[in-house]
Amino acid sequence: MRLAQLSGSNPSEDQLKDLVHQQITRDLAEDPISAQYNVMFLYDALAIARSDTDQLYRSLNKAYPDKPLLLVIDSTGGDVAAAYFIAKICREFTRVSFHVAVPRRAKSAATLICCGAEHIHMGSLSELGPIDPQFEGVPALALKNSIEHLAELTKRYPQAADLFASYLSKTLRIEALGYYERVAESAAQYAERLLRARKLTSVAGEKIRNIAERLLYMYKDHGFVIDAAEAEEIFESGVVLTNTPEYALANKLYRSLDIIQRVLRDLHSLGFAFTGAPDSGCQLRKLPRAVGGSSNT
Numbered sequence: 001m002r003l004a005q006l007s008g009s010n011p012s013e014d015q016l017k018d019l020v021h022q023q024i025t026r027d028l029a030e031d032p033i034s035a036q037y038n039v040m041f042l043y044d045a046l047a048i049a050r051s052d053t054d055q056l057y058r059s060l061n062k063a064y065p066d067k068p069l070l071l072v073i074d075s076t077g078g079d080v081a082a083a084y085f086i087a088k089i090c091r092e093f094t095r096v097s098f099h100v101a102v103p104r105r106a107k108s109a110a111t112l113i114c115c116g117a118e119h120i121h122m123g124s125l126s127e128l129g130p131i132d133p134q135f136e137g138v139p140a141l142a143l144k145n146s147i148e149h150l151a152e153l154t155k156r157y158p159q160a161a162d163l164f165a166s167y168l169s170k171t172l173r174i175e176a177l178g179y180y181e182r183v184a185e186s187a188a189q190y191a192e193r194l195l196r197a198r199k200l201t202s203v204a205g206e207k208i209r210n211i212a213e214r215l216l217y218m219y220k221d222h223g224f225v226i227d228a229a230e231a232e233e234i235f236e237s238g239v240v241l242t243n244t245p246e247y248a249l250a251n252k253l254y255r256s257l258d259i260i261q262r263v264l265r266d267l268h269s270l271g272f273a274f275t276g277a278p279d280s281g282c283q284l285r286k287l288p289r290a291v292g293g294s295s296n297t
Helices: 013-029 032-036 052-061 080-092 111-113 142-156 158-170 173-194 204-219 228-234 246-267
Strands: 037-043 069-074 098-101 119-122 240-242 270-276 282-286
Touching: 013 246, 013 270, 013 282, 032 246, 037 052, 037 246, 052 080, 052 119, 052 270, 069 080, 069 111, 069 119, 080 098, 080 111, 080 173, 080 270, 098 246, 098 282, 119 246, 142 173, 173 204, 204 228, 228 240, 246 270
Parallel strands: 037 069, 069 098, 098 119, 119 240
Antiparallel strands: 037 270, 270 282
């Protein structure tokens, strides 16, 4: 990897970006499956945001619409509306079909993007996740679940009913309950729209609702691992494809991106994301300097 060789020469960010683009373009050229697709990336070290939507939109405008589109995703999630738009524009910019490949993680909002794809390519290390939205790391549905739990405790311990009521009156804004529930339900609505609009879909409305509600409500932990086998159960037959050449390509690209991320972090104190086309997707940001030293107690 040429990036490692530049550790002592103080390269500019533009030079580093150029080297990253060269590496990814080289990886793609070495694998013949890449020639069959417009290959795009969503490798996001932070969270999916509207800026990712803009970046992909600019890249897709330069792509060939008569090829299928393959989006390589590695993301822990982010903004639900941004994810919906990403899936929507990916489908709009191909006249053939929209595929996603998940070498490692497509969690939360990234799973929502997968709902818009005709095919989801996964392997042994791939994972999707529940699509329930988060507020400062807390699931939107957690408030409702907490109140239901308190109601159950009140039934079990009726003598404590006044205590529970006093606690809720002091800690809960009642409008927050409805707001968080509506935000959670909006994620299911986005999923239904994406599932319904897929080019190869033959799923009835009830099945689509079941998929969306399962991804939203079934799992108690937001970080729950939905592996390839379970993803095959959730989506209809033929949508989730395992250990395909597309997955092998995505896995190779992930390894390069992971090495790049480590080199940029450790040798150049730069954060890294790659969103968009192979020749323009690199994004760098200065990392804050570590403050203070370590101490033993």
